[in-house]
Structures are given as C-alpha cells and as structure tokens.
Ligand SMILES: C[S@@+](CC[C@H](N)C(=O)[O-])C[C@H]1O[C@@H](n2cnc3c(N)ncnc32)[C@H](O)[C@@H]1O
C-alpha cells in the first residue's frame with residue numbers, strides 16, 4: 036500500500052530528540068493500536084472509515100481531530116509546495132507510522148533533497164529508505180501487550196524513551212540488553228544509537244529523574260521543546 040492515511044500536516048520546529056530545533060514538515064499518520072495511557076495524540080488512535088475527509092477539510096482544521104485524508108507520496112509533495120513550506124526535514128509520526136510502508140514516500144523525499152525521520156514505537160517492522168533517521172520510542176508493557184521488536188531497536192539511530200518512574204528506566208535497560216544494544220556492543224563500523232530520556236508530560240519529578248539518570252549513564256535529555264515554547 037503506497038497510500039498514506041494522514042491526520043495532519045504542519046510546519047514547525049522539531050521539539051524532540053537529536054533533531055531538536057530543526058525546521059521540519061510534520062506528517063502525522065492516522066491509527067495506533069499500542070494504547071499508551073499518557074499518549075499526547077490519542078485522537079490518532081482510531082482509523083475509522085467514517086472519518087475520511089478531503090485534504091482541504093483537514094488542512095482547514097484548527098483543532099485536533101480523528102479525521103484524516105488519504106494521500107499518495109506525490110500528492111504530499113504537491114501539498115508542501117502549495118503551502119509554500121520551506122523546511123527540508125520531514126518528520127513522519129502518528130499514530131504509529133510504521134503500520135504503513137514508508138519506502139515510497141521516504142525514497143521520493145530523499146530524491147527531492149529532503150532529509151527524513153520517523154518517530155515510531157518499535158512495535159511494527161520498519162519499512163523506509165536506508166537514509167531515513169529512525170527514532171524508536173520503545174513502548175514496553177503497554178495496554179495492547181505488543182512486544183518491541185529487536186529489529187526496530189537495531190535499526191534505530193536514536194532511542195528516545197518516555198519516563199516518569201524508575202521502573203521505566205529499569206525496563207529500558209532490560210530492553211537494551213535483550214536487543215544487544217548495551218554500551219560497547221555496537222559492531223565495528225556501526226554507530227551505536229543515541230539514547231534520550233524524555234520526561235512524560237513535563238512532570239517535574241519525571242524531569243528530575245530523567246536529568247539524574249542521563250548524567251549517570253551519559254545519555255541525553257529530550258524535553259519536548261515545542262510544549263515549552265507553545266508551538267505545534
Ligand atoms: C505521539 S508519538 C507518535 C509516534 C509513535 N507512535 C511513537 O510512540 O513513537 C511521538 C512521540 O511522543 C512521545 N510522547 C507521547 N506522549 C507523550 C507524553 N505525554 N510525554 C512525553 N512524550 C510523549 C512518544 O513517546 C513518541 O516519542
């Protein structure tokens with residue numbers, strides 16, 4: 036399936052992880068079965084046939100909704116042009132974007148001179164261009180009980196883990212071990228993934244825990260900058 040079901044498209048600054056601060060076009064895909072209780076995009080969970088709308092209706096919305104439009108890769112680049120977007124970095128998020136085959140869209144993007152990035156939970160196998168920067172935000176022990184795939188962890192350029200309690204850090208350490216990604220395990224000529232901790236919902240205690248743990252492990256902090264500066 037090359038068609039993508041798109042909840043929203045917007046241009047802003049990447050607020051999370053390695054690319055923080057980079058002007059980016061966000062393509063948010065519809066549908067996610069994982070069920071994180073603290074998810075900040077719950078409106079993207081259901082992919083209901085009745086919620087299909089035209090691209091024009093979706094682009095005129097100014098509130099979060101569960102409506103989506105259907106797009107081919109080519110039509111998305113026409114939309115970027117129509118909106119006069121200037122960013123050269125595309126972030127594909129969701130929902131869970133890896134429910135879709137992202138090879139056609141990401142390869143076309145690179146051909147056109149964009150860089151691309153996927154934000155994924157690691158619960159689906161990842162189909163994208165080799166050049167795509169993959170951010171895996173592993174979802175361990177969530178409602179749907181879907182396992183995080185070792186193949187996703189090993190494809191990741193960046194592992195960005197949402198944390199609120201010590202339990203979340205312990206779970207990450209187990210997953211890193213199971214995925215053969217503990218520090219020093221990276222194979223020759225392979226860059227090991229960067230590890231970020233991201234406090235859940237800007238909670239003060241979560242932020243302090245993330246800061247302390249990053250310092251202890253020489254990991255990095257990601258604070259959802261967009262939520263602090265009030266952009267999308
Ligand atoms: C909404 S998810 C969509 C992409 C994909 N389903 C995933 O989970 O990576 C995008 C990013 O936001 C993070 N996120 C979602 N809700 C959050 C929250 N309340 N606090 C911090 N990060 C959150 C996720 O962990 C993920 O890194």
Ligand SMILES: Nc1nc2[nH]cc(C(=O)O)c2c(=O)[nH]1
Nearest residue numbers: 048049050051128154261267
């Ligand atoms: N500015 C901004 N940066 C982001 N980085 C990841 C996001 C996401 O929802 O996946 C996101 C988002 O929604 N907005």
Ligand code: SF4
Nearest residue numbers: 067069070071074156
């Ligand atoms: S996997 Fe991502 S989109 Fe799905 S519920 Fe969790 S945070 Fe939300």
Ligand SMILES: [Mg+2]
Nearest residue numbers: 075076128267
């Ligand atoms: Mg977001």
